[in-house]
Structure formats: structure tokens, C-alpha cells
Amino acid sequence: MFSPRQIWRFVRLDGRTVRPYLQTRTLLLSAAMALGIGVATREPVIAAAMPLFMATTYLGYPFLAGERSDMDALYVTWSIPGRTVVLGRYGFSFGLNLVALLVAAVFATPIAWWQWAVPAELAPALLTLFGMVIVVNCLQLPVYFKLGYTKAKGLVYVPLLAIMAIIVLVVGFADRLRWTAAVAALGPWSLAIIGVVVVLAGAAGSVMLSMRFYRAREF
Amino acid sequence: MRVVLSNRSGVPIYEQIKQQVRQAILEGELRADDLLPSIRGLAQDLRVSVITTTRAYRDLEEEGFVVNVQGKGCYVLPRDEALAREDALRKVEDCLAEAIKTARRCGITRAEVAETLDLLWSEDI
Amino acid sequence: MKGAAMTEALAVVGLTKRYPEFLLDGVNITIPTGYVMGFVGPNGAGKTTTLKAILGIVKPDAGVVRLFGGPAGAAAVNQRVGVVMDNPYYPEGWTARDVGEMAGLFYERWSAPGFARQLDQFGISATKKISELSRGMRVKLQLAVALSHGADLLVLDEPTSGLDPVARDELRNMLHDFVADEAHTVLFSTHITQDLERTADYITLLFDGRVVFSGELEALSNSYLRVSGDVDRLTPADRADIIGYRARGGVFEGMVPADKAAALPPDLLTEAVTIDEIVVYLSQAKEPSHV
Known part of the structure; x- marks a missing residue:
């Protein structure tokens, strides 16, 4: 039904499509900014969050480039079926997030050493952030697939901002909300399992939705 | 043999091809059992459409100059000697008629024309 | 129909597509394998839409499109189709090398040395960005790709518009070379009819979404x-x-x-x-x- 090799090839294609847009200059600037903010606030989690959330903004690039050059038509002429396009795009976004996770770890660890001296606490925080950006992407990708880049680009910030707002609220009012105590009581492993299940379910649903949207589109 | 096409003569291209192949056969440049260039090869060389050369060859086959052997190509049929002679005779007639017309127009006499004919015939043209 | 598939590179029957302001109405086109068809009509007649339906990019509302006996847009079918569009579907930031490397991932019969040879022959630098290439070079680049993946059918959309006479002549020569192989077929749309006169075997005239004539070029001239x-x-x-x-x-x-x-x-x-x-x-x- 679908071929992992084809999907990997499509991820490479996306990478090559996006490459002209990734200028070393901008990347270094973003990196410097992230590091700077992390150092300034002395919060390793914030230093980690920045690369990860930036990755979600890069998510739109394949769609942007694709729309500019009518690459959806190219995919057809290159015999790439729609489901490979969708799965490949998700693969690309996952890859982006992995890279961002690595960068986040690289930035956050020194700051954690400096601040906490127990960087082991960083891991769950990083993984939670990782899970969150995956969820954000899973909310954004169907929007891109349905509307195309131009119409989607305003809308896709909504999930991102919503999640960021939720984080701020939860972190800020954690001690005031009753159910946070109950949630915390579950223990880290239960929380982790619940988190993974939620993310996987969300991703699956998102993929199916994206496939339906993409199939319905005309180029 | 070489086919040379004119863009501006007003004669359709397939007709030009036919004429030139026919001439080559009648004048003996193409002999019996010679293989004509393939339909596609000729089309490519002359930069014309395949249908054009196809039509020319088909007409030539109908007129009895060539035969198309499936899978091999078009072969020249042995030429009809009488036909060739007739064609040559017609050409001589046309040229002589042209010469006579010109002569009459400019007041050159029959005797002068005959003299010129004898002179040219003995020369190595 | 296996028999037809052997002899018909393209069969379009009753192709219909409805847009808010335009209707492609019951288009019928047939090209026997080994021949060149010109596709002519004023701008806006529906040529590009028809070509996109043939490539499987646009899905018809009604009608059937078959290439080599298989459905338009099918993976196996499009592997055998070479595409030269008015604007290439490649990102402007790509170089010819990028195009070759990416095309090689998806075309089963891709020949990298063949592609390099074509680029050389066309004088296209492998490292120049597409945005820096002239229109003629972009057409040649797409042609280089088409000739490097074993295409049996070449579909071109307005390949000669915007080209100088030398480039147009070169393109015509390349089409002639392509159909020297009798398994190869060409469909090209143009509104420069001089490009058709010696090259095309067949012609389809499209006006306002309808086929006004489809048949031998000779027959049209004589009608x-x-x-x-x-x-x-x-x-x-x-x-x-x-x-x-x-x-x-x-x-x-x-x-x-x-x-x-x-x-x-x-x-x-x-x-x-x-x-x-x-x-x-x-x-x-x-x-x-x-x-």
C-alpha cells in the first residue's frame, strides 16, 4: 500500500525543496537568539522550547515552495501517489522536530548545568516539548493540506499560539489548579504513556484527515 | 540519392519527394532492388513529418516504381524501359519546344537552330 | 483493449471538465504511436487543461483518458511520459543538478550519465539556478529530463512561445530526432502554427473548449x-x-x-x-x- 522507501525519498525531496530557503545566516541568527534568551532568562526549558517552536514555522516551507512552483503537479508527473506525499510531508516534519530536539538539547544542557546542576530533569521537559510540537504540527498539517500555503499561513499560527498559551497558563497557575495535583499524582511513567498514546492517536487522526483533504484538491 | 526540398515552390512536400525519387529511378540513379531510405529515416533527415514520407512512398508504390516489403522497407522495382524512354523523350520534346519558341520569338531560323543542334551534339557536354 | 494500446499512444474520449467560467466539452483526441500531433487553439481555448488531464494532474468530470492503454495519471503510465510545460514545475532555487538528482529518485529508468550528456549538449550548466536560466534554457532543461528517463510520449505545452527562431528550430529538430524511433510519440500544443507545418503528422484544433478538427494535418489544409x-x-x-x-x-x-x-x-x-x-x-x- 505504501512504500517506506518512497516515503523516505519524498522526505529527501522535501529537504531539497526547502534547502534554497534555509540560509545559514538566518539559522545562525535564530540559534543565537534562542541561546541568548535562554541565557538571559536562565531557564533551560525556554532555551529548549525556542528551537522546537521555530521548527514549526519551517513546517510551511515545503508547502510554500510547492505552491510557488506548482510542485503538486510535479509529484503527479513523477508518479508520486498522494498518500506518499502526505506521509512524506509528515516524515519531513518529524525530521525537522528531531533536529530541533537535538539543537534544543545542545542549548539547554549547558544552561541546565549552570542553573540546576541536575540536568537529568531536563529530559522529561525536552520530551514533553517534543510531544507538544508534534501535536502542534499534527494540528497544522491538515490545515496546510486543505487550504494550501497561501490561505493557510495565517491560520496555522492558531494551534501554536493556543498551545503556548496553555503552557503559560499551566506553568503559571499549576499550583492553583486542582486537577494538576491529581495529574501529578499519576506518576511520571503513567503520564508518559498517556502522553505517547495521545500523540500517536492525534497523529494518526491528523494523517487520515490530511490524506482526505489532499486527495480532494485540484491542481 | 539526395532529396532536396524547396519550401517556396508551392509544390507539396510529398509531391516533391515523389518527383525526385521517380526521376532518380527513371534516370537510372536508383537501380532495381536498391533499398530506399526508411520512411522514418527520410522524415528525420528531411525534417518533415512521417506521414509525408509515408504518403510519398505509398503513392510511388501505387504507381509501380517501388514495392514495400513488410519489416524491410521500400525496394526499387525494375524500371520499365519503355516508360523510362517515354519520359526521356518527353523531356527532349519539352526542351526542343522551348528552344523553338525562343527562336521564333527572336527571329532565328530553323536552319540556324539545326546548325546549333549539330554543333552541340558533336561536342562533349 | 490490448490491440489498441499497442497502436495508440493516447486516446482521449469525451473529456469534459467544468470550471465556473469555462467548459471543456467532450474532447476526443487519438494519437497513434510513432507520430506527432500538434494541438492548436487560441489562448484560453482549454489546451492546457486538456494537457493536464492527460498528465493526470486534473481529473475529468466525465470522459476517459488513456495513455498506452492505461489510465491517465497512473504511476506506471507517467513513468513513460516526458513533460515540458510552459513554466517548469521545479523550484526556482534548484539547479539542474538538483533536478537531476531528485528526478532520479522517482523515475525508474533514470539515466544520470544520459542526463549529464543532455545538459552538455544543450549547454546548460549543472550549477546554475533555474531562476537564472532563460526561457529557452528552461524548456531545454525539461527536455533533458524527459529524454533521460526513457519516455515514450512527450507532452509539451507551448514549448516554442517566447523563443527566438534559432531556438524554435532546434526544438523542432529535437522532436524529429525523438520520433525517429517509431515507439515514440509527441503531443505539443502551440499557437505558433509555423512550428507545426513540417513537423506534425496530426493536428487537433481546440476552440472554446471544443474540438473543431482532429486528424491528419494534410486533411485539415485541404478542407x-x-x-x-x-x-x-x-x-x-x-x-x-x-x-x-x-x-x-x-x-x-x-x-x-x-x-x-x-x-x-x-x-x-x-x-x-x-x-x-x-x-x-x-x-x-x-x-x-x-x-
């Missing part, structure tokens, strides 16, 4: 005659037969179907008509104009 003369020599019945009638200063010109020519008054000038003129007269038939 019409150009006629002109004194306006007063025409009866209203004659006038009705004339397509694309145009009159100025007491002199008219237009086109008649060849079989109607005999019925016209004898002292009019009748002569052969070029494909270009046929297209113009047919266009004008929609919007008659006289001074």
Missing part, C-alpha cells in the same frame, strides 16, 4: 479554401457559407469548406489556406468583424 473578392459578387446565401468573413473597403476575405467552393461565383479569388489562417478565420467566426 478549407481561402476566398476573397468584391463584396458585391456575393449573395446572402454565399455570405452565410463564408467562415470568418471580413470586409473592408468593398473587398472581403474569408474561408469556405472545400466542398462549398465550387458553388461560389467564379470571379472570386480562391486559394490554399495556411493553418494559421484557418485558426484566425475560425476565431473570427465567433466574433465577426467588418468595416
